[in-house]
Amino acid sequence: MPTSPSEPPVPVRAAGPGSYDSDLAVVGAGPAGLAAAVEAARRGLRVVLVDAGDRPGGQYHRHPAPGLGARRPGALHHDWREFTRRTAALDGLVRAGRVVHLPGHHVWTMVPEGTGRRLHAVAAGDDGDAAATVRARAVLLATGSHERQLPFPGWTLPGVAGAGGAQAMLKGGLVLPGRRVVVAGSGPLLLAVAGSLAAAGAHVPAVVEAGTYLGYSGFAPALLRNPAKLAEGALHGGALLRHGARLLTRHAVVAAHGSARVEAVTVSRLGPDWRPLPGTGRRIPCDALAVGHGLVPQLELATALGCATRTAADGTAALVLDAEQATSVPGVWAAGETGGIGGARLAVVEGTLAAVSVARALLGGGAPGPREAALRRRRDRLRAFAEAMGAVHRPGPGWTGWLRPDTEVCRCEEVPVARVTEAVDALGARDARTVKLLTRAGMGWCQGRMCGPAVVALAGHASGEGTVPDRRPLSCPVPLRHLAELPEPSAD
Template sequence: MPISPSDTHDLAVIGAGPAGLAAAVTAADLGLTVALVDAAARPGGQFYRQPAPGLGAARPQALHHSWGAFARRAARLDVHRAAGRVRHVTEHHVWAVTRESAHWAVHAVTGPDGAQGRAEVAARKVLLATGAYERQLPFPGWTLPGVVGAGGAQAMLKAGLVMPGQRIVVAGSGPLLLAVAGSLAAAGASVPVVVEAGGYAGYARAPRTLAANPRKLVEGAAHAATLRRYGVRIRTHSAITAVHGTDRVEAVTLTRLDRDWRPVAGTGVRVPCDALAVGHGLVPQLDLATALGCATRRCPDGTAALVLDGRQRTTVDGVWAAGEAGGVGGAELAVVEGELAAYDLARRAPGGALLRRRDRLRRFAGAMAAAHAPRAGWSDWLGADTEVCRCEEVTAGRIRDAVDDLGARDTRTVKLLTRAGMGWCQGRVCGPAVAHLAGETEPAAGRRLLACPVTLGELARE
């Protein structure tokens, strides 16, 4: 049935994390009608993930930074919803955005496999605030129960008030590790060590950027103080190169790395633990954007992000983006970019202070990405029988055979020869590792027709 002009919003915002929430309430403040579509029941995204009401959490803000600012934006959202300026579509996964004759159509579904309901939102403009997901680099034993993503461990704590174990090693690369280890330790877990594959000296290569972002230095010092208070050691230039156990994690091997992240022979140390929280940074979630044809750029950490102009516009007319989709930079930057995009959408000048703040934080994001970028030698951790694609159980040996013996030179060819990336995650987890093993120096951003699983019935209805 055709959508009438009265049903068409000025703006559809996809994602209600820090960037999407800031964009939605700022746009409504400036007089636009907004549809805010999100997969969660409440706003906040992964950063402000909250315990379910039934858990009776007395102080959920204790697990978060800048809770007051988030609470004020959430209250503004409630006011705009009550006034009819914002339509908040919760617990719906957006699987596609299409261009109709006079508007954009946002297609979303809810329930397991998208089978319990659907929603379609019409809007004149679209803002993508789709966030990011964790980058995982495989290693022997990473499929053993008790190995979780670093962000996943934090999500378990924030949303479920539970932890993956009692003695938890935190490993990988990036500043998220410090926050995760501090949260787990404060919640009562024993965290014997934080294992950082890179280091923090890389930040010193951008002294002016550091000087312009003193709050980031204070935040880092606060994390370090928390870890000292709970007796958590930090090991830089090291990695977990093996996980040991039968039914679940019993111990890990911590190994020293050289400057290219290759394991240094004879430096392995066995660390007893019952869980491992591991992650190597974040990857911008670009499925909707690349399906629309938005151009991407290569970030210093090797991930792909959207090409955006100074007004947060993508290369597709009528589509804006804010937050991690433009390059991982944290919640503070996401909020600023969401507000800037809202000002441009409303055709209002944002003011120089907000622009300068965005530029300053974006420069810090670049320095952070460069400091924690994976080095090429990490694949030396892998044995021939190490699973790289967990969905299809494709090992590193099979991928190397496809490259060395069958001539595969990119992820697509490896996928055709081995099925790596054909499983449920569609290469979101294994994609970076497969690209590296295939020898791609600058792998292209993934392009998927559907951003999430959807039933054939829903496709037929469209």
């Protein structure tokens, strides 16, 4: 490998079929991971980029498959030109042998090996699951996030989709979830989703926001330091006005109605703690509902390594990171939503900054230069806005007031509210893990990603905040034969 960025880069070495030796393994090819892989390779590191997606971009830059024939794939995306430049750079680095890109690969465990890590990934192929092994001196986690869902009566009806899921349908498949779509939940993603659906031809009768945008008034310094964010919000608001969508703040969808699919939703006004106010319910006819209450960092790999976490301003668990994006575990860095929900532009800055830090740690170098100082200032400015955004849209504890005893909390295992409250009130459960053991809530295919915040809240923790994934040796389902093929641990 090169000993400084000025020396010619050494190609990534294949140690055998499906096995790679590298300096840096980047997990995730969304905005953060893509930026990190390109920057690190340009600085002379041998990089392996492992991603569950078939193409770079993550959920944010999900785009139609070439076979769909989209004439303007960037029409539904911000910063599309920057993204395409970065993917072109990645393609060039792959051709030069400086980056190995493993799309469609899920990293299911990481284990120490010497002074570095060994990553095991599984890929689903036409002829069965194939395994890949990556040895790396350093690891950068850019695993992104998933939607936070708060259950309500009727949320399992066909036609009810996540807000991000509805946007993914449109971006990736060029399809709408329905013709008359109510968008509901909390967080600025709702405005972007509503604008995209309306621009694509859907009628959006209402955007139902549980929080209030007046809450941003308490974060004036962060707003003034991020004028582009204010302009972006104004742009989304103007799009809603043009399409005739009504914005209802301090309201929530408390029930969905229908037989074969959703036909209407009940919207109620909320008190300051998000508890529905009696007598304020109204029905809105619709054939689809896009609902989500923000995002949750995806931390399974990080917590399996023992990385320290914190409770972010939005109530979710996020990684503790230092000024150079390093986690509490030596040799492991992180960028993007793993450090707290903050959006694609922040993710790009953090990914670039993390790659610079890794290169300095592995190749040596002096004090941070002017470019790194500028990256840090921009990171801090965008992160301050992200924390303000999280605090404004953080769910209040009263949201459990719209649940009924028969409302399903865990959809995978069909566990209703009544069974969870029985575990707490009659059987003495005081945490989500005990509730899971008594009710099976969280034991299904999603492994608690969908029901986790609700179970934590019903177990007595305010709004389900700070939900940290259990430390588990496997971060995703994996065929048993791959476990059997693992090498024996070394004696030392």
